[in-house]
Amino acid sequence: MARILVVDDQAENRDLLAYLLRSHGHTVCLAPDGAAGVRAALANPPDLVLMDIAMPVTDGLTAARQMRSHPELADTPLIAISATGTVTEATTRKSGFDAFYPIPIEPADFVARLAPFLTRRRSAQSHQRSSP
Secondary structure (H helix, E strand, O other), X not given: OOEEEEEOOOHHHHHHHHHHHHOOOOEEEEEOOHHHHHHHHHHOOOOEEEEEOOOOOOOXXXXXXXXXXXXXXXXXXXXXXXXXXXXXXXXXXXXOOOEEEEOXXXXXXXXXXXXXXXXXXXXXXXXXXXXX
């Protein structure tokens, strides 16, 4: 399955997402803020990043721009997750996110909504390995 990085300053959100993703066979890495998330992604590039927007140290919008500036993370799907009512999909896309899912999530379909992003990532990795 996939290696997914969850970046959120709320321990409850991290734990819930980790439980949900692990129950579907994914490997999960956790980070409590955007700066730690960027470091974790660079140390061990994930197949997908789920990241909150409003966090201390480095917010999700800034962290997404930082991740996108690194070639090894340029194709990694970034999904914004936020309970902040002022965040829009347009705002998150300008910072490099591929999609925005508001919190609270609906567990029944959340993992299924991630599948297209994981498929895209695997296709990109296979193409890179097969290129001369």
